[in-house]
Amino acid sequence: MTDLTGKTALVTGSVQGIGLAIAEELAKAGARIAVHGIADAAQIDAVCAHLRGIGAPQAEFFAGDLRSADAIGDLMQAVEDWGGVDVLVNNAGIQHTAPLAEMPADMWNAILAINLSAAFHTMQAAMPGMAARGYGRVINIASVHGLVASQQKAPYVAAKFGLVGLSRVAALEYAAKGTKAQGGVTVNCICPGWTETAIIQPQVDARAAAFDGDRDAGIADLLAEKQPSLRMSDPSEIGALARWLCSPVAHNVTGTSIPVDGGWTAQ
Template sequence: MRESFLHGRTALVTGSTSGIGLAIAKALAAAGARVAINGLGTDEQIAAAIAEVDAAGGARPDSVRHFGADLREHAEIEAMMSGLAEWSNGGIDILVNNAGIQHAVPLHEMPVHKWNDIIAVNLSSAFHTMRIAMPAMACRGYGRVINIASVHGLVASKDKAPYVASKFGVVGLSKVAALEYAALGNRDSGGVTVNCICPGWVETPLIEPQIEARMQGGSREDGVRALLAEKQPSLRMTLPDEIATLAVFLCRREAHNITGTAIPVDGGWTAQ
């Protein structure tokens, strides 16, 4: 039996046409929320994502919309948030900043435009969505901001200067916002909380080439274990649906005192 504890709530999930973001959008819809998705893709890919989220939510009328804002452009973010305020009758209740891009080369080889784009999408877009969305959350006494950071918001790796800088920045930004909004609302309303989820290796199609490169004639499982052995002691990847389950839990009223955290889901990576 489905528990629709988010009935009447509206969520925005950025970077949600695939991967972790799509899994979170589907989980929020299944919990009863209306969900706005945002992300890149062909018309067919976007239509497929909308259909998946709609199905997860039980195909309720006007329960899913796609907003195509380019998160590098603050004016487009502002237009998206304005449209969302109209759709949600005053502003969203749940904000999941999941969109992210990466370019891995040594610091001295990093193109300036790549630095600018990564900081814009991974960090500045979260600032813009939060600054616009959170005042309405404060007025209602309920709001959830869940920023999908990364294990690289807690520890660094070589060749990822803008990515690591952006993810450390998201963690710091989230802590500041959590402090500023911590006393708003109450136990009954659910309060306004801001948290980061910091995944390590997550099983998405994007990492398949890295797995294949380490198989060396063995099985896919051999490739996974070889890849994870470099960083993640559990030798198991996390599934997108598992990140989504954690995100939905953070939206519960009972999570009103979980705020300002950066929760690693990394198989022990950051415990070393």
């Protein structure tokens, strides 16, 4: 099993969904967790206490508006002062569906900022320290939409394709840093398909409405279009993959984009 004792992980968007599931797996592996996201004080306290309860020696919340490069700089400096970033998971993301001709410009800007530019800024801040220590893991949560497109998701697809490209460049630049014994520095994307998270709830609700409110029927109809397994993924499954990518045995797994999509992108 992956042992992250003595390591610090920053997981953006880790107060719920896939981000929380990844933070949970890294906590179980013994990592200190820098929690980030949008939540009230009670939820923040509950998440941090939960992560400490399942194995994290420390779990603290760090605020930062990912639309702002200056705010990201402050976030990264705060985590650096707390102990530095050994594992960086860029998970935070937003979504808005509309035809290209009707997509609001402010949504384009916000989605590109949070889903793509934020990863550039966090990686730029964290990766030199990883190289100096000889160990580092960057795990960018992309999407099947970083590999294939869908209608009415222009900014989301553009951002996720960009995230895959950014990750490949960083993987090449840092591939020779560190040693096998140290663990090296790797950069990879995980590309989930349909996964049980809040971000897809509006699409599930809209499809369920077409089946008189039957959620299971709506989900089955959604998956029949794209995901051959006809099964959604659970966030914990994404977390387990992220944890494995942090292990020493994964030192030569870099520059990849790993679909977890029930065969969607194999078609």
